[in-house]
Every structure is written in C-alpha cells, then in structure tokens.
Amino acid sequence: MxxxxxxxxxxxxxxxxxxxxxxxxxxxxxxxxxxxxxxxxxxxxYMSVLCETKIPLSKLSQDILGDMWYWYVDPKTSEAVVIGKVRSESGCLVPRELIRVFEEVCFINFSVKDLEALAERYCMHTDEWMKFLASKYDKVIKFCLDYKKKMEAKDAEL
Structure with a gap:
C-alpha cells in the first residue's frame, strides 16, 4: 500500500x-x-524533535588507496567500488577490489591522501544513470577534500 x-x-x-x-x-x-x-x-x-546529532560512521584504515587503479559505481547496488592493483603470489599485478563505499557521507572518514587519489582518478561509468551517480560521488569527494584541506590549514595556523 x-x-x-x-x-x-x-x-x-x-x-x-x-x-x-x-x-x-x-x-x-x-x-x-x-x-x-x-x-x-x-x-x-511542543515536544522536542528526535533527531540524530552525530552521524554514525564506520572507522576506516587510512591511506589505503595508494595502489588505487580506478573506481566505478556498481550498477546493482549504487555503491562506489575502488579497484586497486595488487601483486599476486606470482609477482604480476592483479586488479582487486579495495573498498566499497555505500553512501557518500562515508567519504568524510577518508584521509586527504585518499581523497586526492579519488579526485584525480577517472570514474568508470557505462551509461547516463551511472554518470549521474558518479557525479554525486565526485561532488562529495571534492567537498570533503576542500574541507579537510581548510581544516589542516587552520590547524597549522594555530
């Protein structure tokens, strides 16, 4: 219904x-x-409004996207998937999924180094809908990167 x-x-x-x-x-x-x-x-x-005061975010290990190759938006789940080059046991480079980001808000947990790696790499997409979703992720990545750089500059001044 x-x-x-x-x-x-x-x-x-x-x-x-x-x-x-x-x-x-x-x-x-x-x-x-x-x-x-x-x-x-x-x-x-009136009764006070019940709302979240802090966004619950999962902790991520930092600086993990150094060996990143490219990223794309999964068409089935609309998640951002980061693919990296990892050395296999035979010694050759093999593409492997490094991380899946299910929501744009999770990019606030990434370090400046990881955000820069995501911002400078091209997002792979196949159709217009995936291009639209990728643009949403791009905007959030650039916003988080600018915010973190401003905060680092502010901390350096103090």
Missing part, C-alpha cells in the same frame, strides 16, 4: 499509527502577562 493511501486511511479513521501529529500542551507562561487584565498568558509547548 502506498504512502498516500496510508495517510488517507489514517486521516479518515482519526487513529494515527504511522504519522502521529504533534499536539502542543498549553502551559501558563511565568513571565508573560496580559497588558490589561494582568492574567498570566498561556503558551503552547
């Missing part, structure tokens, strides 16, 4: 299960008084 149907059903029944509207509580204000009658005014108090 679609979201619109759920909202219509809840509005008709008056029993909100999925989306509960916030009903304010009327409380007498300690400081505010009516200018003529001098009675205390009432104010509406």
């Amino acid at each position: 679609g979201l619109w149907k759920v909202l219509q059903r809840e509005a008709r029944s008056g029993k909100f299960e999925v989306f509960k509207p916030q009903v304010p509580k009327r409380v007498k204000d300690k400081n505010a008084r009516h200018p003529v009658t001098k009675k205390r005014l009432k104010k509406l108090v």
Whole structure:
C-alpha cells in the first residue's frame, strides 16, 4: 500500500499509527502577562524533535588507496567500488577490489591522501544513470577534500 493511501486511511479513521501529529500542551507562561487584565498568558509547548546529532560512521584504515587503479559505481547496488592493483603470489599485478563505499557521507572518514587519489582518478561509468551517480560521488569527494584541506590549514595556523 502506498504512502498516500496510508495517510488517507489514517486521516479518515482519526487513529494515527504511522504519522502521529504533534499536539502542543498549553502551559501558563511565568513571565508573560496580559497588558490589561494582568492574567498570566498561556503558551503552547511542543515536544522536542528526535533527531540524530552525530552521524554514525564506520572507522576506516587510512591511506589505503595508494595502489588505487580506478573506481566505478556498481550498477546493482549504487555503491562506489575502488579497484586497486595488487601483486599476486606470482609477482604480476592483479586488479582487486579495495573498498566499497555505500553512501557518500562515508567519504568524510577518508584521509586527504585518499581523497586526492579519488579526485584525480577517472570514474568508470557505462551509461547516463551511472554518470549521474558518479557525479554525486565526485561532488562529495571534492567537498570533503576542500574541507579537510581548510581544516589542516587552520590547524597549522594555530
């Protein structure tokens, strides 16, 4: 059942299960008084909004993309996949998946060295949709790189 149907059903029944509207509580204000009658005014108090204050990010080992070859966006999962050249037991270079980034926010965990490696390498894509997804990852990589460089410069000044 679609979201619109759920909202219509809840509005008709008056029993909100999925989306509960916030009903304010009327409380007498300690400081505010009516200018003529001098009675205390009432104010509406809403519950505080529940939201994340810190983004939960997984810890990554730093400077792991030194042997990076290229990166691409996986068409099945829309994850950024970094491919690197790794020496096999026979001594020749073999392409191997180094890391998968499932969301753009995870790039904030990367070091400046890794972000520079990602920014200067070309993202492999096959069609327009993958090009669009790759551009999203590119923008976040460049933003994180600029932010980290500014923070390093700020720390160097202090």
